[in-house]
Amino acid sequence: xxxxxxxxxxxxxxxxxxxxxxxxxxEVEAGEFVAIIGPNGAGKSTLCxxxxxxxxxxxxxxxxxxxxxAGQDIRHVRLEDWVLKVGLVFQNPFNxxxxxxxxxxxxxxxxxxxxGVPREEMKRRVEEVMALTxxxxxxxxxxxxxxxxxxxxxxxxxxxxxxxxxLVLDEPTSQLDPIGSREVFQVIRQLAHQGVTIVMAEHxxxxxxxxxxxxxxxxxxxxIASGQPAEVLTDPRLPEYGIGISRYTAVAxxxxxxxxxxxxxxxxxxxxxxxxxxxxxxxxxxxxxx
Amino acid sequence: xxxxxxxxxxxxxPLHRLNPTTKLVVAFTLILVAFLxxxxxxxxxxxxxxxxxxxxxxxxxxxxxxxxxxxxxPLFAFLFVMQSLFYPGGKTVLFGFWIFAVKLEGVRFAFLTxxxxxxxxxxxxxxLLTTHPGVLLLDLTQRGLPASVAYIxxxxxxxxxxxxxxxxxILDAQRSRGLDTSGSLGRRIRALLxxxxxxxxGSLVDVEERAIAIEARGFRSSRPKTSLVEIEDxxxxxxxxxxxxxxxxxxxxxxxxx
Numbered sequence: 231x232x233x234x235x236x237x238x239x240x241x242x243x244x245x246x247x248x249x250x251x252x253x254x255x256x257e258v259e260a261g262e263f264v265a266i267i268g269p270n271g272a273g274k275s276t277l278c279x280x281x282x283x284x285x286x287x288x289x290x291x292x293x294x295x296x297x298x299x300a301g302q303d304i305r306h307v308r309l310e311d312w313v314l315k316v317g318l319v320f321q322n323p324f325n326x327x328x329x330x331x332x333x334x335x336x337x338x339x340x341x342x343x344x345x346g347v348p349r350e351e352m353k354r355r356v357e358e359v360m361a362l363t364x365x366x367x368x369x370x371x372x373x374x375x376x377x378x379x380x381x382x383x384x385x386x387x388x389x390x391x392x393x394x395x396x397l398v399l400d401e402p403t404s405q406l407d408p409i410g411s412r413e414v415f416q417v418i419r420q421l422a423h424q425g426v427t428i429v430m431a432e433h434x435x436x437x438x439x440x441x442x443x444x445x446x447x448x449x450x451x452x453x454i455a456s457g458q459p460a461e462v463l464t465d466p467r468l469p470e471y472g473i474g475i476s477r478y479t480a481v482a483x484x485x486x487x488x489x490x491x492x493x494x495x496x497x498x499x500x501x502x503x504x505x506x507x508x509x510x511x512x513x514x515x516x517x518x519x520x
Numbered sequence: 521x522x523x524x525x526x527x528x529x530x531x532x533x534p535l536h537r538l539n540p541t542t543k544l545v546v547a548f549t550l551i552l553v554a555f556l557x558x559x560x561x562x563x564x565x566x567x568x569x570x571x572x573x574x575x576x577x578x579x580x581x582x583x584x585x586x587x588x589x590x591x592x593x594p595l596f597a598f599l600f601v602m603q604s605l606f607y608p609g610g611k612t613v614l615f616g617f618w619i620f621a622v623k624l625e626g627v628r629f630a631f632l633t634x635x636x637x638x639x640x641x642x643x644x645x646x647x648l649l650t651t652h653p654g655v656l657l658l659d660l661t662q663r664g665l666p667a668s669v670a671y672i673x674x675x676x677x678x679x680x681x682x683x684x685x686x687x688x689x690i691l692d693a694q695r696s697r698g699l700d701t702s703g704s705l706g707r708r709i710r711a712l713l714x715x716x717x718x719x720x721x722g723s724l725v726d727v728e729e730r731a732i733a734i735e736a737r738g739f740r741s742s743r744p745k746t747s748l749v750e751i752e753d754x755x756x757x758x759x760x761x762x763x764x765x766x767x768x769x770x771x772x773x774x775x776x777x778x
Contacts, residue, residue: 284732310740318736325729328737329675332654339748341737346744353748374678388737 233396233427234258234281238295241276241285250276252451253295258429258444263422265438265459266431268448269472274431275320277448278400281429282318283309300395314345317394321401323381326388327373334376334384335360335369341392359391362417378405386414390421397421399430403437415441435463435476439499447473464497478504485511526677527587527648535578535646540656541663542757547643549764554639556768556775560628563635571642578650587649588642596634603630653677659751667745671734683723690718 236256242249251273258264266274279285286293287309297304300315320326331337335356342352360366363383368376373384382405389397399418403411415437422428422443432438438445438459445462447455449471455462466483468475475483478498485491485508492511498504530536535543550570554563575584603626610623647656657670694714695701701711 282736284735288732288735308742309735310738311742313736313738314741318732320729320732322729325726326733326736328734328739329678329730330671330734331674332652332678336654336748343745343747344738344743345741346746348746349748349750352746356748374682385733392738 231260232257233260233300234429235298236280236296239280239297240294241280242292243276243289244291246291248451250451251280254448254451254453256446256453256456258427260427261422261425263419263428263441263443264430265442265445266429266448267433267435267438267445267462267473268431271450272448273451274448275400276451278318278320278398278429278431280304281396281398282316283307283312284318287312313394314392315394316396316398317389317392319386319389319397319399319402321404323378323385323405326385327381328388332372333370334365334373337373337384338388338391341388345392355391355393359387363387363390364413379407379410382406383410383414386417390417394426396427396429399428399432401431401433403432403434411437433474435474436478436500439463439476447471449473460496460499460503463499476500482507526653527645528652529580529583529649530652531579531650533577533579533650535574535650537752538650539751539753539757540651540659541753542761543647543651544656545761545764547647549768550643551640552768553771554636556771558774560632561635563632563639566639567635567642571639571646575646575649578646580646580649584642584646584649587645588638591641591645592634592638595637599634600627600630603627603633655749655751658747658749662747662751667739671739675730683719686722687715687719690715690722 234257236254239251239254240249241251254273254277266277268274276285279289280293280297281299281304283304285291286305287307293305302315304312328337328340331340338356338359339352342355347355357366360369363386365380365383365387368380368384373381376384382402386399386402397418403414406414411434418428418430419441430442442459444457445455445459446453447462447465447468454467454471455465463476464479476499478501482491482497482504486497490508490511491497492507492514495507495510498507550566554566557563572581572585575581578584604622605620605626607623607626607629610625612624613621614624614627615622654674657665657674661667661670691701699711699714701708
């Protein structure tokens with residue numbers, strides 16, 4: 231069953247002349263992990279804000295078309311309660327710290343206090359989510375005395391703890407090193423297996439290739455490609471739109487031009503695929519030499 | 521970036537365990553009594569017999585005395601010099617030198633004012649030293665302070681070190697591109713102007729994101745709120761607060777009595 235149904239969505243911010251999203255149509259199934267790629271200004275964040283209800287309820291502006299999440303028309307939901315259904319984690323971890331709390335533990339509990347979760351359940355959920363995101367050792371620290379990567383995990387934990395049906399993440403790994411990014415992707419993959427629907431705007435194509443079920447490429451507010459990660463991430467048009475490609479794809483594309491990639495084999499997006507392709511071409515070369 | 525966000529010192533003392541509202545009420549009462557009550561030595565007795573012993577009960581005595589003196593000594597010195605020499609209507613000359621004369625009325629006035637200010641500052645200081653700001657705000661919220669007001673107060677405490685860090689970053693960035701921030705006073709002030717734009721506009725952008733962030737955490741949720749921390753309020757404390765009201769009424773009475 232499709233949890234997210236978007237039909238011909240066009241949206242313009244109040245102070246802008248041009249729409250941030252044009253004729254976007256999209257369906258996402260329950261428990262699916264969809265990654266959105268695109269250059270800066272392509273509309274990734276706007277799409278995230280729309281699913282979370284901040285467009286049009288916070289930013290106002292003009293919304294045309296239909297957006298249904300969990301069967302409800304986004305235009306007719308109350309934003310203050312909608313956040314229980316759709317969790318939003320955004321880019322700048324610093325501004326996601328509430329400022330109302332003095333320790334990481336309290337910071338994560340803040341959302342649960344607001345939605346009236348009883349104390350015992352609150353503690354259990356906070357501790358669970360801190361273990362899941364690997365920040366249990368930060369419990370008593372001030373949320374402001376953390377590194378960017380630690381703050382980003384706190385921001386993620388603060389939303390996860392509210393157990394939304396749909397999780398929307400706008401570049402949640404921007405401040406994380408490769409190890410931290412992989413951990414976040416693993417946590418998110420795990421949540422998707424548990425039935426949480428995930429929409430994530432992200433630049434790190436290597437991780438997307440490994441963990442996402444589907445990739446949507448946005449450019450200038452329009453969807454230019456949608457499908458399996460292996461398919462979309464090797465689309466030859468991506469660089470023209472200013473979308474970064476995996477280093478493995480880039481190397482293999484260069485190799486293919488020089489005739490060093492197995493003909494008719496799709497370009498790789500992960501290290502394993504690249505290694506397999508080069509191994510194959512090496513074997514045929516050896517075969518020819520002998 | 522580890523910054524101390526408040527005066528609060530963590531201890532396990534009876535004063536720390538007291539309900540924050542009780543401490544707030546006691547602090548206000550002591551201040552009102554010191555200002556309204558009669559008697560030259562009333563405020564100084566309040567400090568010596570109530571506030572100072574309480575600070576040792578709260579295991580923050582040294583910090584309490586040191587911070588109080590640091591805050592108030594310069595003010596007291598100024599107050600005594602000005603008032604003892606120039607208090608209007610001073611007649612009783614204690615001693616004189618050169619063209620100056622120190623008058624008794626001035627000294628009395630300076631002493632009373634100084635000890636009143638001492639009670640005001642030190643009772644709040646004691647409250648802040650022994651009460652975590654988060655717990656104080658939580659308690660006030662549970663007693664009916666709007667959550668948004670509590671939020672503004674709590675986030676202000678946290679935002680000051682942030683703003684300082686941000687200003688330092690902007691200033692460093694500008695210096696590294698050749699902005700001269702040394703030299704005469706006028707030049708330094710002019711060098712600060714380019715800081716204002718980025719700091720103010722940057723903060724406005726932050727405000728929008730912060731608003732989204734707390735909305736996303738259900739801040740305006742229509743459900744009744746709960747809280748992680750439970751704050752004790754014993755019947756004895758309620759009695760103490762009524763006692764405070766009584767003390768205030770007595771002080772007011774003595775103030776209004778002809």
